Amino acid sequence: xxxxxxxxxxxxxxxxxxxxxxxxxxxxxxxxxxxxxxxxxxxxxxxxxxxxxxxxxxxxxxxxxxxxxxxxxx
Numbered sequence: 160x161x162x163x164x165x166x167x168x169x170x171x172x173x174x175x176x177x178x179x180x181x182x183x184x185x186x187x188x189x190x191x192x193x194x195x196x197x198x199x200x201x202x203x204x205x206x207x208x209x210x211x212x213x214x215x216x217x218x219x220x221x222x223x224x225x226x227x228x229x230x231x232x233x
Contacts, residue, residue: 181209185209193229
């Protein structure tokens with residue numbers, strides 16, 4: 160069982176997230192990788208503004224083949 164964070168830590172995290180979400184200059188960055196190990200490479204990158212505008216949505220060609228385990232999640 161995962162220990163629950165202290166209520167004050169949780170509350171502070173919520174306040175921080177709300178402040179970021181309210182900032183019109185903030186962006187959300189999402190990346191997909193070819194795995195979870197140290198040799199994993201980024202293969203998909205997206206940046207979205209807090210207003211929902213897609214600022215970047217692109218595939219990135221990794222140097223190595225994407226392992227079958229990573230492709231299975233697609």
